[in-house]
Amino acid sequence: MLHVEQTADRCIKCNICNTVCPVSAVTDLFPGPKYEGPQGQRFRANLDGDESPDKSLDYCSACGLCTQACPEGVMVAEINQVARSRLVAERGRLNLRDQIVSRPSLMGLMARPVAPVANVVMAATPVRVAVEKLLKVHRGAAMPRFSSMTFRSWARSHKPPADAVRAVAYFHGCAAQEFEPEVGAAVVRVLERNGARVTLPKQGCCGLPLVSNGDFDAGRSYATRLVRRLRGAADDPGVIIASSTSCGMTLKAKYRELLGLDDTDTRAVSAAVYDLCEYLVGLDDEGALNRDLAPIRARALYHPPCQLMAHGVGTPALDLLALVPGLEMERSRAGCCGTAGTYGTKVEKYQIAMDVGAGLFEQVTEARPDFVVCDSETCRWHIAQATGLPVYHPVQVLDRAYATG
């Protein structure tokens, strides 16, 4: 297998990647993936400490649409991410804002004891203005709500059914643990409805925000710690379910592609990770999915996150939601909602994220669905903030259909 940067050699300069880039379509600040990626790469080949030729690659949101569009197998987005990490290394470290937004587990941990207060405080305009001034986090950007109860504390009081026929480990990540315990609870209930005993190995942040912000060294230390913690689950039960698309993606491929972690332990963990909906569709393929779903009479718009499409598993959520009677689904035409993790929260990138998402928001406005469905948490928060509609993880819809079924 070629190293990410070596795939630049496959580029035939056809420009297809530039035609799908949602960022360069809305701003001059990013010239497009081709110029930054395969084209810029030859200027980076043997820099050995020289300055990076182009700093605008910081505006790449790493949505990965360019890599998916390339007919020749150039890993355009990944080339840019590696280059960005060099840029960060040149600067010495991430700025304070990027250090903070890159550590969601730490943010959650600190806010947990004062969650109700923290939420009220963070909702106050003067506070957001101050945060914008001090930390360069845009005042309009969607913020997760801190939760006083973590997912794991919910799980401790949850009584699993006795009659399991299969076992899976659940990698809930930071989002379910700190901000959306209800998503984690729905994952457990839906898996249990499908005969699974769900175990919760000790875990932690996968390091994705650090990787996308360009701090590969810090990301690598998060990664090795998580691999160590999940290594046992990779053997027993052998299946690790991830409900956060982008974190699951990181475990599946980015440790290897971006961080260069290609040891047997990392490979074992990567091979065991399944996206939740991917796993459930797999059960259905074997005839093992519980299809006892009650009708939900509603119209919903489904947005597959850019990071989901990088799994290469199609759109399994659409296959699952099609099994819910009465539920009318429309598919989003957008390749990316714009926020791309922490990208859209930054003061200098917020407007880009809103402009990238404009097509999706317009489609939502036209379709007037009862709710939006999306697999990725930061996308859910961004879309909810921009449209004012409730945005659910597909598993929450399934959970409701099972509960009333």
Place this chain on the structure above:
Amino acid sequence: MRADVVVVGAGPAGLASATRLAEAGRQVALLARGNGFTHWGAGSVDVLGRVGGGPVERPLEAIDHLPEGHPYTLVGQASIREGLDWFAGFAAGAGLGHVGDPERNRGQVTAFGTLRPTCLLPEPAGGQLRGRVAVVSFGGFRDFSPALCAAGLRRAGIDATPATAPLPTWDHNRYFTGVELARAIDDAGFRRRLAPGLARAAAGAEVVVVPAVLGLNRGHEPWADLQSLVGTPLVEAATPPPSIPGLRLFAAYRARLEALSVRWQFGFPSVGVERDGDRVTAVRSEGASRLLTTRCQELVLATGGVAGNGIEANRDGSLTERVADLPVRGFDGRLAFIGDRFLGDHPLGGVGVRVDAELRPLAASGEPLLTNVRCVGGLLAGHDPTAEGSREGVALATAARVANLLAATPVR
């Protein structure tokens, strides 16, 4: 993923096949390693432009004299006509009307000022060049040289003069391609500001040739609107990739596929199949960490030839079909890969998978190898889509044949 029919490849043949099969009521999944020829091509429908190195005037007549084993000979005139009719209807329905006549080739003006033979042209490329022709580009656009284009047209006996129209102020301060320009021209206000300068640059001309950048996401409406603002027929010339007309067409296909609930996954090559005797039961594609298995009743391979990555050319001169490892006749050593002329016709352009009249791949013995696999488009042996100018025609004709064959197959 699951599907009744899996189509692999998202070039002209894959897109047409997937759309037509979904229209025929099959549950279709479309797998592609990336975008395909739509983004590279001239945006028109070539049926048959050259035979034996010479130009073809009447493609449908010339088709009758093609050798046995040519895809057209295999599928017959009815599929060719039906494929072209379907395409014309589909494109027009998406706001991308085409002009032209399959009975007679026409010249499509290119950025080099050559007139490439083709059959159906998007309306914006379809105007006749007559009288005084102005070849006009837009200030700062580097992918189209009016002087080069006009010089080529003059060699073809056309009274062409180059000019450049200034771009109105816009929000791009950096190098741009046709994509950015086309997006800007989608905006009616931008067109109103662009039109006077274009009209001045084209003063005295009966027809204006411009690069194919007149709008991206609004069908042919920006072209029609700008034409009426300028008051002179505008003819879009094919430019180097990315092809704006091809992008318009791809967007129309994608919208149609989504409306038909076709599931798709781009970005990962399909690398194998599961078989049960002479039937394929599933396709395996690469994924982030494991192979994706898509079970299917029928498989349509639209992966293209060597240039489209459907066939891999190996170091020893052998050729490998990448998805189902179908037999492809190779060469004796690598030297045979070397063409006589730079940018000339190339021996690799004509290689492909041999099939029967139902487009099923044949074993070296001549017997059908896999009974539920169909090959369409550039993957097929017996033709060289680039050299003979037949790419979209073969794609649409074979897609028509597959749609007819598989629509009739009862779902098991």
